[in-house]
Amino acid sequence: MKPVRRPFLTARTRIAVAFGGIFLVLGTALLLTVNLLSRAGTQERATTIARNAVPVELVRPGERVSAWTAYRISGDVSAAASQQMIMWSAVALFVTALLAVGVGWWTAGRCLRPVQGAFESQRRFISNASHELRTPLAVQRTAIQVGLDGDPSPEELAHVRTTLLEANRRSERLIDGLLLLARSDRGLERRDSLDLADVVSEETAAIAGRAERAGVRVSVRSERAPLRGNRVLLGQLAGNLLRNAVEYNHRGGEVDVIVEPGRLVVRNSGPVVAAADIPALFEPFRRGQGKERLCGGTGLGLSIVQSIARAHGGRASAAPNRGGGLRVTVEIPAPGRE
Structure with a gap:
């Protein structure tokens, strides 16, 4: 080349x-x-x-x-x-x-x-996306070449099947994340009247089982927070924040969620995050500490949150908690405050 x-x-x-x-x-x-x-x-x-x-x-x-x-x-x-x-x-x-x-x-x-x-940013994004997409493909090729070489036993076949399915699910999550990021970057075609508190309540219920399995307690304090926006995108925003807060945590940890008019705050315990590392977390394909590369997320969570917030005329920011963990604040103008 x-x-x-x-x-x-x-x-x-x-x-x-x-x-x-x-x-x-x-x-x-x-x-x-x-x-x-x-x-x-x-x-x-x-x-x-x-x-x-x-x-x-x-x-x-x-x-x-x-x-x-x-x-x-x-x-x-x-x-x-x-x-x-x-x-x-x-x-x-x-x-x-x-x-x-x-x-x-x-x-x-x-x-x-x-x-x-x-x-x-686009050049870095394309480069990172190409690298991330090659990773599950390399895993699948290795599993097929090594796991199916010769006369594999039923246990080896089961292991290859599990590896291929996990790599396939990872590819699907990555592609879905890329499509969602591109969609939110284009902005909003229409806005509907909704309540951010209802959106957060639904997404909290969706991750309740995951939080219980991880041994993480989730508490929510909310009040009415009317705004105009896209329900699907805002659900993805809240869901990404909640999933990240549960996954990048430790057993016995906590996740505190605060919903106010024009603001959503998600605070979680977990590994110590340096303040200098926070801006990079909003870049695509950047992961926090404590997650294996293949078993963790796609690294698009906070970049999608930032993109959706901007599409709604707002912004997302983060700050480290004393003792570990992260505090992410999303500010979206409420009706009459834009």
Whole structure:
């Protein structure tokens, strides 16, 4: 595979140079037009004055200036003025063109920063997705090649079957997560009136069995939290937070859920999380500590939460708890607060 050749000039540099070049061309055309028109008008005016001029007596008696001499003197003065104007105009044009390059550089940086960031994020996402999709495929290939080699026993066949099913389920979860992330990134096509407290209550009931098996206690304190949004996406948001809070925990741990108007807070005990590591948790395919690579989630949980929150005009943030665990806060504007 041939390496991708990067352009000699970055997009920001090209835009800045284009700013300066366009200004230089237009400025030169403007100055040439002004100077030519000014010179033609000055020369015509001087000719008219010279033709209508009467002989003028100089300081010394008897010496007079003819019309031709007046015309020639006015022409010399006009030419000298034009030369000075062209010279200083060129200097001013050059300095202003440099300023235009600087302004173009600054403007391009402001405009391209989100776009360059989006391209970089997309590149990382595609790279990570390709890697994650290859992992279960490699597991399946190894299970088939090794587990079915020769004359496998019934126990070996059962083990291969279990491995293949788990890898297949992982692939399904990953693909579903990718589709959901793409859907939420597109934004909302419609919004329905709903209560976030009802959504959280349903998702809490859905993970009750998992929490019981993990030995994690889940407590919910909620009040009415009306908003307008997508029920399916908000259910996925709350479900991801609750599943993460149960899975990245320890036996005997706790999960506290608080629902307020425009806000959902999920706090869980668990492994200690460094504050410097929290921003990376919202990136796709980033997992917290304490989970095996194949048995854990897809690493899309918090990135999906962030994407759904943004689609609803809100945001998601996280902070480490003292003693371990994480506190995730999702803020979504309630009706009348947008």
